[in-house]
Amino acid sequence: MLLIKGVFLTFYIMEIIFENESPHHAFSLLSSLIVPRPIAWVTSVNLEGKINAAPYSLFNLLGVQPPILGLCPENYKSGLPKDTARNIRDTHEFVVNLVDEESAQAMNITSAALPYGENELELANVETLPSSIVKPPRIAQAPASLECLEWGTLQIGENRLIIGLIKRLHVRDEYYDSKNNHIKSASLKMIGRMAPPNTYCRTMDRFTMIKPEE
Numbered sequence: 001m002l003l004i005k006g007v008f009l010t011f012y013i014m015e016i017i018f019e020n021e022s023p024h025h026a027f028s029l030l031s032s033l034i035v036p037r038p039i040a041w042v043t044s045v046n047l048e049g050k051i052n053a054a055p056y057s058l059f060n061l062l063g064v065q066p067p068i069l070g071l072c073p074e075n076y077k078s079g080l081p082k083d084t085a086r087n088i089r090d091t092h093e094f095v096v097n098l099v100d101e102e103s104a105q106a107m108n109i110t111s112a113a114l115p116y117g118e119n120e121l122e123l124a125n126v127e128t129l130p131s132s133i134v135k136p137p138r139i140a141q142a143p144a145s146l147e148c149l150e151w152g153t154l155q156i157g158e159n160r161l162i163i164g165l166i167k168r169l170h171v172r173d174e175y176y177d178s179k180n181n182h183i184k185s186a187s188l189k190m191i192g193r194m195a196p197p198n199t200y201c202r203t204m205d206r207f208t209m210i211k212p213e214e
Helices: 023-033 083-091 101-109
Strands: 002-004 007-009 040-045 051-056 059-064 067-071 093-097 144-156 159-171 191-193 200-202
Touching: 040 067, 040 083, 051 083, 067 093, 067 144, 083 093, 083 144, 083 159, 093 159
Parallel strands: none
Antiparallel strands: 002 007, 040 051, 040 093, 059 067, 067 159, 093 144, 144 159, 191 200
16 A cells, blocks of 8 residues: 555555566567567578568667667577578678568568578568678668678577677658758657557657756
């Protein structure tokens, strides 16, 4: 029971001990709770130059000095690394393409589990553009793409955290304010990942709060 301004509130709090939870249940709980999550639509190539594309929501910006991001590709149920992780391990290059409402359906198609070496972008009928400094291509319809070099990969238990150095940013002209040198974020119709397995959100419902002065 909690007293707030003279009013007693009664509620109960569940405590979950993750040491006692299976990885599957932990994922279900946390991925339903920590929302929305941005989506990294990652393109990579294998040693033979064959393209792979796959979306991941265990992803985010980590810092800007230098610009870095974090990406956590899981293993297949067999325990083998997913194609994205395998390709990055072999080539140390990848591109994170961001996902908006326009590209959502194509992104979803590329989440299909195809045999290693098959191109998911062909299945989704998605075109690519050459990158500037890495071999994996950019996705043409993505609102923005980040060319990355692998800085390193941390293995924490069965988790694989790939840290990427962001070397180039490509963004559609319509979303870039060249006069003020910033992104027109209010125009970006990005989507976010919600609870698994099939729930997403739009990000156009926004509000403003003025940050206190330091």
